[in-house]
Amino acid sequence: MTHKLTILxxxxxxxxxxxxxxxxxxxxxxxxxxxxxxxxxGQVMTTSGFAAAVSHGLRALAAADTVMIPGFxxxxxxxxxxxxAALRRAYRRGARMVSICTGAFALAQAGILDxxxxxxxxxxxxxxxxxxxxxxxxxxxxxVDEGRVLTSAGVAAGIDLCLHLIRVDHGARAANAVARxxxxxxxxxxxxxxxxxxxxxxxxxxxxxxxxAWAQNRLATPMTGRDLARHAxxxxxxxxxxxxxxxxxxxxxxxxxxxxAIARELLEDGTLTVEEVARRxxxxxxxxxxxxxxxxxxxxxxxxxxxxxxxAADHL
Numbered sequence: 001m002t003h004k005l006t007i008l009x010x011x012x013x014x015x016x017x018x019x020x021x022x023x024x025x026x027x028x029x030x031x032x033x034x035x036x037x038x039x040x041x042g043q044v045m046t047t048s049g050f051a052a053a054v055s056h057g058l059r060a061l062a063a064a065d066t067v068m069i070p071g072f073x074x075x076x077x078x079x080x081x082x083x084x085a086a087l088r089r090a091y092r093r094g095a096r097m098v099s100i101c102t103g104a105f106a107l108a109q110a111g112i113l114d115x116x117x118x119x120x121x122x123x124x125x126x127x128x129x130x131x132x133x134x135x136x137x138x139x140x141x142x143x144v145d146e147g148r149v150l151t152s153a154g155v156a157a158g159i160d161l162c163l164h165l166i167r168v169d170h171g172a173r174a175a176n177a178v179a180r181x182x183x184x185x186x187x188x189x190x191x192x193x194x195x196x197x198x199x200x201x202x203x204x205x206x207x208x209x210x211x212x213a214w215a216q217n218r219l220a221t222p223m224t225g226r227d228l229a230r231h232a233x234x235x236x237x238x239x240x241x242x243x244x245x246x247x248x249x250x251x252x253x254x255x256x257x258x259x260x261a262i263a264r265e266l267l268e269d270g271t272l273t274v275e276e277v278a279r280r281x282x283x284x285x286x287x288x289x290x291x292x293x294x295x296x297x298x299x300x301x302x303x304x305x306x307x308x309x310x311x312a313a314d315h316l
Contacts (some may be wrong), residue, residue: 003169005032006064009054010072010083010106011039015046017070017100017158024162025068029177030170035060039083047073058086064095066165071101071155075124076131084110097149098165100158104151108132112149119144121154159184171308172264208232208239208246212254219259219282225251259283260296267301270309274301 007021018036026034037056038044044052061067067090087110091097099107104120105128107113114134119125125139138144143152143161145168152161159182167175211232215223228251229239243251263281266272272280278289278301286301293301 002031002033003065004035004063005066005068006035006037006056006060007068007070008058008061008083008087008106009036009038009044009052009070010079012045012047012073013052014071014073014101014155015048015050015052016155017103018046018052020156020158020162021068021070021100024159024166024178024182027178027181029174029181030166032066035064037061039080058082061086061090061095062093064090066096066098067091068098068100069103069106070158071099071103071121072106073102075102075105076127079106079109087112091148094148098161099151100161101152101154104128105131107149107151108135113151116146116149117144118146118149118151119153119157120151123154167264171268172261173268173308176265208243212247215255216258219255219262220280221282222284223255223282228255255282256292256296260292263289263293263301264304264308267305268308270305274305277301 005025007018007025009018022034022036024030025032035056036052036054037058037060038054040057041055042053044054046052067087069087083106087097087106091110091112097107097112099120101121102124104113104118105124108118108128108131113132117136117138118128119138119141120128122139125137128135129137141153142157143150143164145164150161150165152158163175163179166178211228214231215228225240226236228243229236232239232242234242240251243249243254247254249257259281263277263283266277266280267274274286274289278284278286281289283289283292289301293299293304297304299307
């Protein structure tokens with residue numbers, strides 16, 4: 001059965017947020033039945049001054065498996081009671097609720113974020129905390145996955161969240177295919193910082209990209225932060241500081257993310273044993289592989305393979 005995904009475009013929707021959701025979730029390799037709705041059918045104004053046509057009103061939320069809310073402005077305005085009531089009904093019915101950027105304020109107004117962790121644009125994180133004290137706001141991450149409720153940081157972090165959803169629903173191969181199609185990096189970990197203070201190295205030639213490429217080509221072999229620092233010809237402390245400034249994450253967390261990405265693709269391929277997958281991705285043993293899958297993906301390698309090895313190829 002095709003997954004029904006409904007995007008709720010509120011008045012003064014942020015057009016990039018809306019486009020990210022509609023385009024990434026609309027590719028055939030990520031088979032969703034995508035609907036865009038508003039308070040009512042017709043036109044919804046964007047923050048850029050042009051209107052977006054929507055063919056459905058709030059009733060479309062009643063059939064959604066996933067409801068996605070792009071950011072809107074002003075984010076702190078009181079939303080119409082019918083909007084909040086429709087969101088609450090969808091949540092009570094069991095729909096997965098997702099927000100991009102300031103869309104988190106809509107979920108917060110509906111009470112859906114109460115008692116949960118959440119993310120929003122870093123500029124508005126403190127305001128979300130102050131306005132909704134029952135919500136635990138994480139201002140320095142790209143997205144937060146709470147199972148049935150997922151929230152992302154500002155604007156382009158919506159890309160990371162959409163790819164994460166595709167990966168969860170259809171496997172790493174489908175998510176990577178979408179990422180290749182739109183020419184973006186296939187995976188940034190949700191815990192990675194959303195705001196990198198020094199995205200471009202101050203010194204010419206100071207980028208650590210060469211070290212990351214070197215590491216990606218030898219993930220099957222044991223590596224430590226010291227090995228990466230030695231390749232970059234830096235002290236461990238200086239390397240760790242520059243790595244965090246450049247990528248928004250730590251060297252060891254980055255290594256884990258890369259290894260899990262390889263493990264997922266190998267498991268989906270279905271030709272290797274779990275032991276071989278553990279060895280090839282650099283996690284060494286099946287026990288280690290199981291530990292990291294449980295910790296980061298909330299599943300086991302065998303369960304992941306059962307879920308995606310037979311279906312991933314059908315979506316490409």
